[in-house]
Amino acid sequence: MVGAMLAGIGRPVLAACESVGRLALFAAEAVSHMVRPPFHARQFWRHFVEVAYFSLPVVALTALFTGMVLALQSYTGFARFNAQSAVASVVVLSVVRELGPVLAGLMVAGRIGAAMAAELGTMRVTDQIDALTTLSTDPMKYLVAPRILATTLALPLLVVVADILGVMGGYVIGTMKLGFVSAAYLDSTWDVLEAMDVISGLIKAAVFGFVIGLMGCWYGFHSKGGAQGVGLATTSAVVVASILILMLDYVVTEAFFSP
Amino acid sequence: MSALGVSLKGVRKSFGAKRVLDGVDIEVAPNSSLVILGGSGSGKSVTIKCILGLIQPDEGVIEVGGQDVTRLSRRDRLALMDRMGMLFQQGALFDSLPVWENVCFKLLAQKRITRAAARDRAAEVLAQVGLAASVGDLSPSELSGGMQKRVALARAVAARPDLIFFDEPTTGLDPIMGAVIDGLIVDCVQRLGATAISITHDMASARRIGQQAAMIHHGKIVWTGAAAELGNTGNAMVDQFARGEREGPIQMELRK
Numbered sequence: 001m002v003g004a005m006l007a008g009i010g011r012p013v014l015a016a017c018e019s020v021g022r023l024a025l026f027a028a029e030a031v032s033h034m035v036r037p038p039f040h041a042r043q044f045w046r047h048f049v050e051v052a053y054f055s056l057p058v059v060a061l062t063a064l065f066t067g068m069v070l071a072l073q074s075y076t077g078f079a080r081f082n083a084q085s086a087v088a089s090v091v092v093l094s095v096v097r098e099l100g101p102v103l104a105g106l107m108v109a110g111r112i113g114a115a116m117a118a119e120l121g122t123m124r125v126t127d128q129i130d131a132l133t134t135l136s137t138d139p140m141k142y143l144v145a146p147r148i149l150a151t152t153l154a155l156p157l158l159v160v161v162a163d164i165l166g167v168m169g170g171y172v173i174g175t176m177k178l179g180f181v182s183a184a185y186l187d188s189t190w191d192v193l194e195a196m197d198v199i200s201g202l203i204k205a206a207v208f209g210f211v212i213g214l215m216g217c218w219y220g221f222h223s224k225g226g227a228q229g230v231g232l233a234t235t236s237a238v239v240v241a242s243i244l245i246l247m248l249d250y251v252v253t254e255a256f257f258s259p
Numbered sequence: 260m261s262a263l264g265v266s267l268k269g270v271r272k273s274f275g276a277k278r279v280l281d282g283v284d285i286e287v288a289p290n291s292s293l294v295i296l297g298g299s300g301s302g303k304s305v306t307i308k309c310i311l312g313l314i315q316p317d318e319g320v321i322e323v324g325g326q327d328v329t330r331l332s333r334r335d336r337l338a339l340m341d342r343m344g345m346l347f348q349q350g351a352l353f354d355s356l357p358v359w360e361n362v363c364f365k366l367l368a369q370k371r372i373t374r375a376a377a378r379d380r381a382a383e384v385l386a387q388v389g390l391a392a393s394v395g396d397l398s399p400s401e402l403s404g405g406m407q408k409r410v411a412l413a414r415a416v417a418a419r420p421d422l423i424f425f426d427e428p429t430t431g432l433d434p435i436m437g438a439v440i441d442g443l444i445v446d447c448v449q450r451l452g453a454t455a456i457s458i459t460h461d462m463a464s465a466r467r468i469g470q471q472a473a474m475i476h477h478g479k480i481v482w483t484g485a486a487a488e489l490g491n492t493g494n495a496m497v498d499q500f501a502r503g504e505r506e507g508p509i510q511m512e513l514r515k
Contacts (some may be wrong), residue, residue: 022341038370070366122354130313131351135414138333142368162442 008161026144026221027214032067033145038148047150052157053113058111061103066099066176067091067169075178087178088188091170097257100162101155102249105208108155109241112214117237120220129221144221148213151244155209156202157225163201164255200256208245213240222240260338262289263324263422265310271478272305273467279305281317282477287471292448292455294469294486296462296500298509302478303458307424310456311345312336323422325490331389341369344453345353346444348427350411352399358385358410359395365418387450388443404468405436409443416447423448423495425457429464441467462489462501477510 074087120143132139167189174180192240215237223233265287272280279302287293293322297303308314310321312328321328323339352361355385359381366372372380382392388409399407410426428444429437441464448455448468459465465472469486474497482494490501499507 040368119355126349127347127351128353130308130311130347131347131353133313133337134311134340134343135368135418136337136346137365137368139338 015160018203023214023218029140030144030148030214030217033141034149038141040142044150047147048154049148050115051108051152054152054160055111055158058107059162060165062103062107063095063100064169066103067095067166067171067246068173070094070099070166070180071170071173073223075174081184084178085188087174088170088180088185091174092167092189092193093197095166095170096163096193096254098199098201098249100159100166101201101204101208102245104155104158104162104205105212106242108151108158109212109215109236109245110210112151113212113237113241114234115214116213117220117223117234118230120217121223123228123235124221124223125230137210142164144217147217150208151209151213151216152206153209155191155212156205159201160207192254196256200252203256204249204252207248211244211248212241215244252257261421262452264289264322264454265422265456266320266322266453267306267310268320270306270316272302272309272314272316279478280309281321283371283475283478283480284484285473285480285483287454287474289450289454290469292458292468294465294472295456295458295475296460296465296472296489296497297458297475298460301475303475304426306475307345307426307458311343311424312340320346320437336456341365341418342421344423346408346411346415346419346425346428348430350399350407351475352407352411352414354399356399357395358397358399358402360397361410362395362413362417364414371418379418381413384417385410387416387447388413389439404431405433405440407496408432408436408440412440412443413446416451419451420453421451422454422456423451423456425459425468427459427461428457428468429459429461434463437461437464444468460500462503 070091071087074090075084078084078086086116124144129139129143160252171185174185175182219233223229265283267283267286270280271278272285274417275466279477282303283306285293295303295306305314309316310323313333316329324342328336328339347452353364359378360367362381362384363372363377365376366380367377368380378395381395383391384393390406390409392411394402394406394410399410401409425444428440433442444455455468464485466489471483472486472489473480473483475504476496482492482497484492490498494499497507499509
């Protein structure tokens with residue numbers, strides 16, 4: 001009875017440890033291919049453009065409206081304590097430190113993580129990945145490494161855009177609706193912003209980008225079972241990447257801003 | 260480069276509790292053409308995936324050109340793969356690349372050829388499989404099933420391999436297109452002077468493309484002989500399979 005109960009607990013724990021180990025080896029192999037020639041620059045560029053350029057509209061709109069909402073909510077909330085002057089500071093710190101990287105990460109996870117899992121999953125179930133091997137090409141080097149590198153490098157660029165547009169959204173609402181003087185709002189923004197705020201946000205973005213690429217490739221690469229398997233891989237890639245983004249957000253924040 | 264011989268001794272492979280290969284022994288001489296026959300799920304595809312190194316067998320020895328592929332490092336296996344070509348059942352063409360890049364993929368990936376020269380080489384190989392050079396600019400999704408098979412064949416032979424595998428080359432094609440593909444396979448293999456291993460359950464195709472034939476049943480080779488004898492081998496199992504008869508030693512069974 002007790003033995004069966006322990007086995008029931010132990011089996012999933014061991015399975016989880018095995019999965020984490022396999023994922024770590026997969027990530028290490030992908031990274032090793034990023035630094036060892038030959039490099040597939042054409043593949044990298046194709047995915048970099050897909051992530052950095054074609055994700056711009058969704059990230060930009062998300063950041064813009066988040067900045068606008070944040071300004072409005074902060075103003076109405078802070079008005080209860082006569083602290084409306086803190087709106088510009090709250091908007092810029094929230095956007096640059098947290099909301100820019102996290103929201104851009106979640107948007108890209110939904111858009112790119114899903115696409116990567118679906119593309120690689122389809123390649124797996126239609127034998128295209130095996131075909132690569134028979135054409136003397138390592139699938140990890142050709143398919144996985146360029147994708148993960150592309151998301152890792154592209155997400156910080158998207159976050160720069162998200163930061164600018166998020167702050168701009170707050171500025172527009174602050175000056176056009178809430179009655180702030182333009183120069184005073186901008187001064188408050190610049191005064192409170194420090195280099196470490198921006199750097200921590202960009203490091204978060206790179207970490208999130210790595211996670212998005214890794215999850216998209218991991219689930220797509222190990223997809224099986226036809227259309228249903230590809231669908232499951234796509235869903236898993238997005239869900240797991242989103243959860244990891246939120247968890248790692250705390251870890252990186254703790255590393256930079258722990259009191 | 261010369262044609263590669265292939266030797267399998269006691270190859271076993273299980274997936275979970277299901278034993279797919281149960282001691283497969285096959286000898287393929289250099290420059291010969293072997294067809295492996297068998298029903299669906301009999302282990303044909305797993306056999307060639309083991310030879311290619313795409314699946315690691317549980318037991319046994321697989322030698323290609325005298326090298327045991329089960330013991331090769333990944334790098335050495337990829338190097339050996341340079342001398343092999345493979346036509347997949349569904350073509351397995353890369354959707355994201357145009358036809359000409361598919362055909363010359365191996366040459367381009369290894370930088371053995373410039374992109375301009377690859378276009379010319381692709382046109383040359385496409386012509387050998389009866390396709391116009393203009394097809395090279397199309398996407399694989401724009402091609403019919405027969406054209407996709409021809410492109411996949413062109414890709415398999417473009418790098419002039421010494422050993423070629425054909426996985427169900429005529430499945431899903433009408434009889435005329437099937438005969439055309441078989442003819443192209445025979446032409447390509449003869450032109451290259453390569454060794455060929457094909458798997459099929461299409462008897463007409465087996466007689467056209469194979470010199471030797473082997474039948475696999477329940478993960479074991481149950482017969483080997485000349486492909487021309489198929490249907491009159493004296494082996495009840497092979498003759499039933501070759502004639503497509505319902506009655507005989509092979510019975511439909513519940514699949515587990």
